Amino acid sequence: MATIFLTVYGKEGIRELAEHNLAKAHYAASALSAGAGVKLLFGASPRFHEFVLQTEESAAQWTQRLLDEKIVGGLDLSRWYPELKNATLWCATEVTARETIDQAAKVLAAAPVEA
Numbered sequence: 001m002a003t004i005f006l007t008v009y010g011k012e013g014i015r016e017l018a019e020h021n022l023a024k025a026h027y028a029a030s031a032l033s034a035g036a037g038v039k040l041l042f043g044a045s046p047r048f049h050e051f052v053l054q055t056e057e058s059a060a061q062w063t064q065r066l067l068d069e070k071i072v073g074g075l076d077l078s079r080w081y082p083e084l085k086n087a088t089l090w091c092a093t094e095v096t097a098r099e100t101i102d103q104a105a106k107v108l109a110a111a112p113v114e115a
Contacts, residue, residue, distance in 0.1 A: 005017070017094060018048075020094055021048070021049055021092070021093050021094055022048060024092045024093065024094065024096060024098075024101075025047065025048065025049050025050065025051060025091070025092040025093075027092070027098070027101065028051070028090065028092040028096065028101045029043075029047075029051040029053075029090070029092075031101050031102060031104075031105040032053055032090065032101070032104060032105050032108055033053055034105065034109070035105060035108045035109030036109065037055055037056035037057070038053055038054070038055050038056075038108055038109070039053065039054045039055075040052070040053060041053065041054050041084070041087060049091050049092060049093055050089055050090065050091045051089075051090055052074075052077065052084070052087055052088065052089055052090070053074060053087065053088055053090060053108075054084070054085075054086050054087040054088075055086050055088070055108065056086065057086065058086055059073065059074065059076040059078075059086065059088050060076075062107065062108060065107050065110070066104060066107050066108075069103055069104075069107055071100060071103060071104050071107065073088065073090075073104065074088025074089050074090040075088055075089045075090075076088055077089055
């Protein structure tokens with residue numbers, strides 16, 4: 001895979017792509033963690049594409065709200081790390097549109113719909 005990227009983008013292009021992805025993930029982490037009840041975990045740790053968010057409500061509760069908007073949310077980490085209750089792993093790359101990040105932030109910030 002790396003060979004294909006280097007062939008297509010070249011040495012400078014792959015660097016620009018990496019910088020773009022780093023900025024995109026930083027933007028996504030900031031936008032998604034700005035809502036009430038959403039916290040960025042491990043914020044001081046180095047990261048590239050991925051980041052971890054923790055919410056007051058369970059991932060199952062907001063996952064459907066995101067899917068209704070045709071957005072796939074973060075991966076629930078409690079399956080492997082029970083101590084990370086309501087924590088999810090998110091990823092942002094060059095194919096993640098800024099509009100999608102903004103829409104996901106709105107969904108996470110919205111109050112849960114009462115059934």
